[in-house]
Amino acid sequence: MGQTVRVNDPLPEGMSEDAHTSWPPRELIDSFLGNFPTDFEWRPGETIEVDGEEAQARARVFRDVLGRYASGVTVVTTISNGQPVAMTCQSFTSVSLDPPLVAFLPTRQSRAFASIQRAGKFCVNFLAAGQEQISNQMASRAEDKFADIAWSPAPGTGSPLLDDIVGHVDCTVHAVHEAGDHYIVIGKVVDLGVAEAELPLLYYRGAYRTTDTAQAQPR
Numbered sequence: 001m002g003q004t005v006r007v008n009d010p011l012p013e014g015m016s017e018d019a020h021t022s023w024p025p026r027e028l029i030d031s032f033l034g035n036f037p038t039d040f041e042w043r044p045g046e047t048i049e050v051d052g053e054e055a056q057a058r059a060r061v062f063r064d065v066l067g068r069y070a071s072g073v074t075v076v077t078t079i080s081n082g083q084p085v086a087m088t089c090q091s092f093t094s095v096s097l098d099p100p101l102v103a104f105l106p107t108r109q110s111r112a113f114a115s116i117q118r119a120g121k122f123c124v125n126f127l128a129a130g131q132e133q134i135s136n137q138m139a140s141r142a143e144d145k146f147a148d149i150a151w152s153p154a155p156g157t158g159s160p161l162l163d164d165i166v167g168h169v170d171c172t173v174h175a176v177h178e179a180g181d182h183y184i185v186i187g188k189v190v191d192l193g194v195a196e197a198e199l200p201l202l203y204y205r206g207a208y209r210t211t212d213t214a215q216a217q218p219r
Contacts, residue, residue: 070204075125075138076104077151077160080115084146084160087112088139090203091182092124100189102169105182113183120173122187123159126166128197129210134162135201156191167194 077086091105104124106113116122127135138145150163156170171187178184202209 068205070202070209073127073131073135073201073203073208074104075127075134075162076106076112076116076122077125077162078112078116078119078122079158079160080119084151085112085115086138086145086160088135089124095186100192101174102171102187102189104185104187105179106185107182108178113185116173116185117176119159121157121159121171122173122185123154123157123161123168123170124187125160125162125168127162127201128164128166128195129199129201131164131201132208135208154191164197165195166197166200168192 071090072092074089074092075086076089076092077084079085087106087110089104089106093103095101095103102124106116134149137147137149146160151160152163153159154161154168154170157172159170161168161170169187169189170191171189173185174188175186176183177186199210202211
């Protein structure tokens with residue numbers, strides 16, 4: 001990211017010194033966020049704009065092939081300026097058991113990630129089957145993404161923990177790495193748990209699935 005935090009910028013609780021030294025100045029983050037407490041985010045199966053017919057063709061092949069890898073659907077949340085913020089994210093993975101680390105990959109244009117940068121903490125909610133509307137709503141341009149969505153503060157960081165999900169991991173930002181048109185955000189797990197829902201919401205070949213419907217699709 002190539003910029004150094006000013007000495008008087010506070011260190012978000014739980015953030016490692018290595019991550020903090022590469023953090024953008026608060027003024028830069030605030031100027032990028034502007035007056036938008038929520039995010040203009042992508043839906044599952046996002047596309048990144050590329051120039052040129054050949055590049056677009058390669059991107060289509062890339063998406064089509066990677067679309068054959070079924071992924072879970074998550075909502076990554078935080079609290080910024082006292083307001084709940086969220087983004088829908090397919091690109092989530094476990095990283096390390098000792099210490100417990102996970103990662104998600106937001107686009108470089110993500111305003112939700114800018115809010116997570118500012119907060120230094122986040123909660124990854126694993127959506128359950130039947131929560132397609134929550135996924136769409138959190139990926140929309142709605143002014144209030146949390147309208148009619150039940151949540152409570154996560155025990156570890158206070159980030160929004162959604163009701164009726166499969167499970168969650170609550171994290172502080174451990175490190176951030178540039179990766180093409182995305183960031184790789186490493187989170188250190190401070191709390192996690194499972195919920196009562198058992199069937200996950202999946203995304204496969206450009207559509208929502210569940211573990212039941214995924215095996216019924218043609219090869």
